[in-house]
Amino acid sequence: xxxxxxxxxxxxxxxxxxxxxxxxxxxxxxxxxxxxxxxxxxxxxxxxxxxxxxxxxxxxxxxxxxxxxxxxxxxxxxxxxxxxxxxxxxxxxxxxxxxxxxxxxxxxxxxxxxxxxxxxxxxx
Amino acid sequence: xxxxxxxxxxxxxxxxxxxxxxxxxxxxxxxxxxxxxxxxxxxxxxxxxxxxxxxxxxxxxxxxxxxxxxxxxxxxxxxxxxxxxxxxxxxxxxxxxxxxxxxxxxxxxxxxxxxxxxxxxxxxxxxxxxxx
Numbered sequence: 001x002x003x004x005x006x007x008x009x010x011x012x013x014x015x016x017x018x019x020x021x022x023x024x025x026x027x028x029x030x031x032x033x034x035x036x037x038x039x040x041x042x043x044x045x046x047x048x049x050x051x052x053x054x055x056x057x058x059x060x061x062x063x064x065x066x067x068x069x070x071x072x073x074x075x076x077x078x079x080x081x082x083x084x085x086x087x088x089x090x091x092x093x094x095x096x097x098x099x100x101x102x103x104x105x106x107x108x109x110x111x112x113x114x115x116x117x118x119x120x121x122x123x124x
Numbered sequence: 125x126x127x128x129x130x131x132x133x134x135x136x137x138x139x140x141x142x143x144x145x146x147x148x149x150x151x152x153x154x155x156x157x158x159x160x161x162x163x164x165x166x167x168x169x170x171x172x173x174x175x176x177x178x179x180x181x182x183x184x185x186x187x188x189x190x191x192x193x194x195x196x197x198x199x200x201x202x203x204x205x206x207x208x209x210x211x212x213x214x215x216x217x218x219x220x221x222x223x224x225x226x227x228x229x230x231x232x233x234x235x236x237x238x239x240x241x242x243x244x245x246x247x248x249x250x251x252x253x254x255x256x
Contacts, residue, residue: 041181042181042198045181045182045183045184045198046184048183049183049184049185052183081213082201082213082215083148083201083203083212083213086148086149086201086213087148087149090149090180097180097181099182099183100182100183100201101182101183102215110185110186110187110188110194111165111166111185111186111187111188111197111217112163112164112165112187112188112189112190113161113163113164113165113166113168113187113188113189113190113226113228114163114164114189114190115161115163115164115189115190
């Protein structure tokens with residue numbers, strides 16, 4: 001698939017950066033697009049995770065002990081076998097960001113790593 | 125092969141094992157050495173290996189150290205193989221900073237594992253797999 005850039009300033013900027021970093025324009029563009037898509041996916045999964053915890057009490061009534069798939073805040077599939085679920089989700093939603101998570105009782109809690117070194121920590 | 129020599133580059137030497145990381149989504153896999161860490165709730169995998177096999181983000185969580193520091197992380201779904209044991213559909217933390225694969229209790233609690241310090245060997249005692 002050929003993709004054409006039309007914004008002259010943007011083209012110049014990319015060409016200059018490619019020259020300075022001794023990378024091809026194609027490599028640079030691929031990196032930029034990959035980073036952008038990755039950020040979009042992070043944001044989408046973050047929103048789905050928030051929806052998951054908002055719905056958690058309700059999910060416990062309907063899907064306790066199962067793994068669910070959530071897309072745009074709606075349960076789109078569920079299964080006791082998470083591998084089977086993931087396969088179906090990817091067949092249907094391909095590369096779209098879909099949350100897959102277990103529905104277990106108990107409040108939201110942090111994972112613990114005793115002895116782990118966490119660089120670039122966030123303020124609490 | 126269900127015996128893995130300790131990593132003697134560390135002092136004291138460190139219990140490790142070989143792990144095959146894969147995903148059904150792409151069929152791609154990587155072979156890695158994992159640190160056995162009973163202090164970790166979850167298995168932690170450098171994100172570049174997850175990208176290498178094409179694993180996708182499953183959900184967001186927070187990971188906290190014993191000193192209370194916390195980071196937002198994403199969990200991914202992968203298949204793990206240790207020796208002759210295969211564990212499909214394991215949630216692992218994607219680590220965008222570290223370089224080491226850490227095998228945490230979400231996996232360790234499903235295995236019969238012997239840390240044979242005097243022999244400097246990690247032994248998977250049989251092929252029994254629990255639910256964790």
